[in-house]
Amino acid sequence: MFPLKLVVKNAFRRKVRTFLTILSIAIALLAFGLLQTLVNSWYAGANSASSYRLVTRNAISLAFSLPISYKDKISQIDGVQEVTYGDWFGGIYIEEKNFFPNFAVEPRGYLKLYDYLIPPEQSASFLRDRRAALAGCKLRDRFGWKVGDSITLKGTIFPGTWEFMLAGFYQAGVNDIDETQFFFHWDYLNETIRETMPHRADQVDFYLIGVKSPDLATKVSLAVDKTFKNSLAETLTETEKSFQLSFLAMSDAIIKAVQLVSLVVIFIIMAVAANTMIMSVRERTAEYAVFKTLGFGPWPIMVLILGESLIIAMTGCALGIALTIPVKNAIARALSDYLPIFILNTKIFLYYAIASVLVGITAAIIPAWRAAKVPIAEELGRIP
Amino acid sequence: MSAVPLSYSLRNLWARRLTTLFTALGMASVVFVLAASLMLAEGLRKALVGTGSSDNVVVIRKGAATEVFSGIDRLQAAIVETQPEIAIGKNGQPLLARESLVLVSLQKRGRDNQSNVAVRGVGESSLSLRPKVKLVQGRRPRPGTSDIIVGQNIAKRFQEVGIGQTLRIGMRDWTVVGVFDAEGTGFGSEIWADVDQLMQTFRRPVYSSITFRLRDVSEFEKFKAHIESDPRLTLEAKKEIEYYLEQSKWMATFLRVLGISLTVIFSLGATIGAIITMYASVATRTREIGTLRALGFQKRSILGAFLFESLLLGFLGAMFGLLFASFLQLITISTINFQTFSELAFSFSLSFTIACQALFFSLIMGLIGGVFPAFRASQMNIVDALRTH
Numbered sequence: 017m018f019p020l021k022l023v024v025k026n027a028f029r030r031k032v033r034t035f036l037t038i039l040s041i042a043i044a045l046l047a048f049g050l051l052q053t054l055v056n057s058w059y060a061g062a063n064s065a066s067s068y069r070l071v072t073r074n075a076i077s078l079a080f081s082l083p084i085s086y087k088d089k090i091s092q093i094d095g096v097q098e099v100t101y102g103d104w105f106g107g108i109y110i111e112e113k114n115f116f117p118n119f120a121v122e123p124r125g126y127l128k129l130y131d132y133l134i135p136p137e138q139s140a141s142f143l144r145d146r147r148a149a150l151a152g153c154k155l156r157d158r159f160g161w162k163v164g165d166s167i168t169l170k171g172t173i174f175p176g177t178w179e180f181m182l183a184g185f186y187q188a189g190v191n192d193i194d195e196t197q198f199f200f201h202w203d204y205l206n207e208t209i210r211e212t213m214p215h216r217a218d219q220v221d222f223y224l225i226g227v228k229s230p231d232l233a234t235k236v237s238l239a240v241d242k243t244f245k246n247s248l249a250e251t252l253t254e255t256e257k258s259f260q261l262s263f264l265a266m267s268d269a270i271i272k273a274v275q276l277v278s279l280v281v282i283f284i285i286m287a288v289a290a291n292t293m294i295m296s297v298r299e300r301t302a303e304y305a306v307f308k309t310l311g312f313g314p315w316p317i318m319v320l321i322l323g324e325s326l327i328i329a330m331t332g333c334a335l336g337i338a339l340t341i342p343v344k345n346a347i348a349r350a351l352s353d354y355l356p357i358f359i360l361n362t363k364i365f366l367y368y369a370i371a372s373v374l375v376g377i378t379a380a381i382i383p384a385w386r387a388a389k390v391p392i393a394e395e396l397g398r399i400p
Numbered sequence: 401m402s403a404v405p406l407s408y409s410l411r412n413l414w415a416r417r418l419t420t421l422f423t424a425l426g427m428a429s430v431v432f433v434l435a436a437s438l439m440l441a442e443g444l445r446k447a448l449v450g451t452g453s454s455d456n457v458v459v460i461r462k463g464a465a466t467e468v469f470s471g472i473d474r475l476q477a478a479i480v481e482t483q484p485e486i487a488i489g490k491n492g493q494p495l496l497a498r499e500s501l502v503l504v505s506l507q508k509r510g511r512d513n514q515s516n517v518a519v520r521g522v523g524e525s526s527l528s529l530r531p532k533v534k535l536v537q538g539r540r541p542r543p544g545t546s547d548i549i550v551g552q553n554i555a556k557r558f559q560e561v562g563i564g565q566t567l568r569i570g571m572r573d574w575t576v577v578g579v580f581d582a583e584g585t586g587f588g589s590e591i592w593a594d595v596d597q598l599m600q601t602f603r604r605p606v607y608s609s610i611t612f613r614l615r616d617v618s619e620f621e622k623f624k625a626h627i628e629s630d631p632r633l634t635l636e637a638k639k640e641i642e643y644y645l646e647q648s649k650w651m652a653t654f655l656r657v658l659g660i661s662l663t664v665i666f667s668l669g670a671t672i673g674a675i676i677t678m679y680a681s682v683a684t685r686t687r688e689i690g691t692l693r694a695l696g697f698q699k700r701s702i703l704g705a706f707l708f709e710s711l712l713l714g715f716l717g718a719m720f721g722l723l724f725a726s727f728l729q730l731i732t733i734s735t736i737n738f739q740t741f742s743e744l745a746f747s748f749s750l751s752f753t754i755a756c757q758a759l760f761f762s763l764i765m766g767l768i769g770g771v772f773p774a775f776r777a778s779q780m781n782i783v784d785a786l787r788t789h
Contacts, residue, residue: 033676040672047665076570077516079468079503079741080602106469173469175461175634213471215605248603250571252505265513266736266743270654273440273733277662280429284666287426288673291419295680382418 019316023323030296034328037292041332042339044285045371049340049364050347051278055271060357062264064193065256067230069129070237072223073259075250078104081219082249084206089243090223095236098226100125102202103219107169107178109159116155118169118198120205123150129226131189138163138184146204148183152195154352156185174209174216194357225253282371285332289379293325297383304387305396314388321384322377329376333368340364404697404705412681412709413716419677424716426673427762430666431721435758436728437659439748441652443584443733447746448648451586452640455617456529459610459627462636466647466740467501468518471606476633480610485623487613489525496612497523500595502602503742504569507559515734517554518742519569520587521595521608529611533587538563538578543594549578551588553745557734561591570601586644589734589745611640650739667765670717674769678710682777689777690785699778706774707767714766718759725758726750 028034072090074080084101091099102121109116123143127134134142134150142148149167161167165182180200188195202220210217227236237253244251254262264271297304304317340360348358413420452458459480464470472480477498489495500521505514520526524543527533541547550561560566566573574593582588595607614620624637638646682689689702728748737744 033679036672036676040669043665043672044669047662047669051662075505076602077503077505079516106465170463172463172465175463246571248571262513266515267738269733269735273436274658277433277436280433281666281669284426284429284669284673287422287429288669288676291422291426291673292676294419294422295676299680299684 019320020323023320023327026296026300026320027324027327033292033295037289037328038332038335040288041285041329041372041375042335044281044288045333045336045368046339046343048278048281048371049336049360049368050344051274051281052364052367053344053358053360054355055274055278056361057355057358058271059261059264060359061194062257062260064190065260067233067255067257068226069256070225070227070233070240070253071256071259072225072237072240072251072253073221075241075252078221080249081216081221082223082251084218084220086223086244086249086251090225090240093236093239093243095228095232095239096225097228098125098128099223100129101220101223102126102199103205103221104173105169105171105200105205106173107171109167109169114159116152116196116198117194118200120202121199122202123199125226126199126224129224130193132186132193133189134184134186142183145181145183146201147179147181149180149198149200150183151185151198153185153187154195155198158196158352161185174205174213176208176212178205178208196352224256282375285371286375286378289325289329289332289375290382292328293321293379293383296324297321297387301387301390302396305392308392318380318384318388321387322380325380326373326376329372329379333372336368336372337365404692404701406708409705409709409712412685413712416681419680420713420716423673423677423713424720426670427714427717427765428720428724430663430670430765431718431758431762432724433666434659434663434761435722435725435750435754436748437655437662438754438757439725439728439750440733440746441655441659442751442754443746443749444648444652444655446749447584447586447744448644449641450532450584451582451644452642453529453531453613454639454641455614456640457612457614457620457623457637458640458643459612459635459637460608460643462628462634467499467608468503468740468742470608472498472608472610472635473606476635477607477610479630479632480612480627480635483623483626485615485619485626487615489528493525494612495525495529496610497526497529498595498607499523499526499609499611500599500604500606501608502570502598502604504591506554506561506567509557509559515558515736515743516741517558517591518589518740519548519591519593519598521598522592523595526592526611529613530582530587532583532585533580534582535578536581538576541577541592541594544597545594546572546574546597547577548574548591548593549580550576550591552579552581553588553732553734554591554743555579557743557745567591572601584747586647586744589743647739648737648744651737663761667761671765671769674710674713674766675772677713678706678770678773679776681709682706682773685777686780686785686788689780690782690788693780693782694786703774703778706777707770710766710770710774711763712766713769714762714764715759717766718762721762722750722755722758 074082087099100122102119105118105120107118142150161182163184167180167182169178171178227233233255240253241251307317344360460470486494486496502519503516504519506517507514541549555561561576563576565576627635627637729750732745732747734745
């Protein structure tokens with residue numbers, strides 16, 4: 017018979033201590049969960065990338081552009097359904113801290129390639145007006161913009177101040193899409209540049225290619241790069257996903273550090289839980305001696321201690337899960353401008369369970385071994 | 401009788417050494433995380449502050465956030481070059497370099513991914529303008545050739561950049577003739593080539609920046625006003641130090657916010673650990689405390705003894721944590737700086753201030769952990785305390 021009642025009673029004998037231990041386990045799991053979520057949201061852009069889309073950029077690096085004349089050549093390649101292009105504009109809205117990604121794109125093709133949800137009249141007015149811009153709905157909430165507002169961006173890459181008419185807002189069709197971006201017509205940008213900096217006109221930063229089917233992705237990207245081999249601007253074409261990943265790989269040192277830290281958290285709870293178990297067992301040494309006197313072997317005693325440790329850890333795990341959801345929502349709200357995507361992966365709760373079982377077991381090892389090993393006479397004679 | 405002897409607290413910690421060790425380890429991990437994040441921010445600051453010299457000035461296009469997006473044509477460069485505030489070098493030429501910066505994607509060593517590396521087109525004065533940049537291997541590049549020298553961080557992390565190897569950039573082969581050390585500054589993550597050759601290769605008609613030494617540091621404001629009010633120029637001047645600090649503002653803030661939030665969450669866990677330990681420590685010593693009181697020790701002294709014990713725990717935690725953290729100094733982090741979009745390598749850097757901050761934080765954790773248990777201990781009734789078994 018497994019003495020469950022005794023184990024539970026033991027676990028909650030010192031109420032304050034058990035409560036504090038449970039609380040610290042819950043907090044640490046919460047921290048672990050939030051850090052993992054942060055790492056996941058870092059990769060969210062890559063996860064939402066479609067296998068139907070390819071990105072073509074200058075092979076030297078992203079900072080170099082490609083001539084606009086490539087568009088027609090690309091659209092003639094077999095398997096290409098749609099070609100659009102754009103520039104990273106890098107404009108500043110009033111102040112640097114108001115950062116959001118802004119792009120000059122060829123709007124018709126772009127809206128075809130991405131399934132944004134836009135009210136039809138807004139989408140029509142965006143396409144109609146050369147100075148029109150389209151913004152993510154999170155930008156609307158952040159700055160209180162309205163349709164028809166005039167928005168001014170200060171150029172960092174393209175000098176000058178640029179004025180746009182806000183034609184509408186898009187919403188993401190799927191969960192993982194960034195709703196903080198800002199798009200406007202590439203033509204508008206190019207026209208102005210042609211006058212002020214002629215040597216930079218008729219250039220684009222990237223082409224986006226929609227392929228007819230995902231199996232054609234490799235073939236098409238090789239064909240595109242081959243077309244422009246040995247030209248003044250050689251290209252590098254890859255799927256949107258590997259483009260995003262190569263981008264993220266450049267900053268993976270920081271992400272690795274965050275992951276390392278989230279494991280240190282587990283170490284802290286192990287220390288706290290182990291401490292609690294050591295103290296509880298020390299206090300009850302005499303009781304275990306009585307058990308032994310009554311004829312119980314070392315195993316039942318070890319099971320008692322292990323069970324108690326597991327109960328504390330699992331309760332902490334339950335509290336951690338209960339805390340995670342509201343805290344995560346609060347953070348997602350507070351940081352929505354900086355971290356456009358902050359979505360909890362439910363797998364995280366499985367990790368919680370694994371971690372807490374691990375903590376429960378490791379915390380019990382030393383005390384259980386001690387309690388089982390010590391001779392009865394010494395235990396009975398020991399001062400608590 | 402006044403204070404309980406300090407050795408009482410010390411021996412108590414020793415008597416429960418396993419518990420002491422675990423509590424201190426919990427605190428040590430907090431100290432470790434706090435110190436690590438501060439060290440990383442400090443390393444970044446060192447790398448970028450050190451990159452600039454206080455008497456150097458950088459001129460870039462107005463509104464351009466970095467050199468990569470800046471452009472200065474030859475006419476504008478010539479006007480800047482004739483300003484009287486520029487120092488004259490030993491050879492009678494102005495100590496000024498017209499430079500060009502491009503980003504090139506290179507293959508990282510031993511891994512499948514690429515990263516953006518800044519390739520700087522340099523002039524003859526570029527080296528003398530940066531006293532921290534020293535050639536450690538090979539020779540200087542000859543002007544007007546396709547010789548390049550690479551920074552040590554690049555030489556370590558990227559493929560095909562050993563001396564004598566050729567690197568293909570912009571449909572042209574460049575020969576690596578030297579490796580330079582930049583004392584941990586941002587230049588160590590760059591490749592240097594001849595500016596005119598580089599501009600020709602990439603068909604760029606414009607320079608990225610002009611860097612020069614001031615004849616007299618106090619003349620900066622005068623020069624700045626002069627340049628920025630000249631109608632022929634659309635440029636702005638920045639002190640080199642400030643320029644490089646701005647480059648890392650985003651990353652520094654990111655590291656700081658991340659570090660602080662992690663530390664706060666972690667410290668909650670570790671402080672709870674300390675509270676548990678101290679409460680247990682008080683509970684198991686009820687009779688001892690009663691005895692001490694009966695011997696005539698004041699409530700105040702008991703409070704002091706337990707607080708001291710808990711502070712000692714915090715001190716131990718800080719020492720463990722800092723010991724582990726000091727090993728981090730051997731690690732160099734290499735990542736992309738999202739503001740300049742190029743590779744930047746920097747190390748964890750432990751300073752005296754950081755050690756003090758971490759120690760202070762750990763002591764605070766110990767204090768908070770100990771204050772309630774110590775208060776309880778001091779408030780015990782002597783007779784009741786002596787009666788417990």
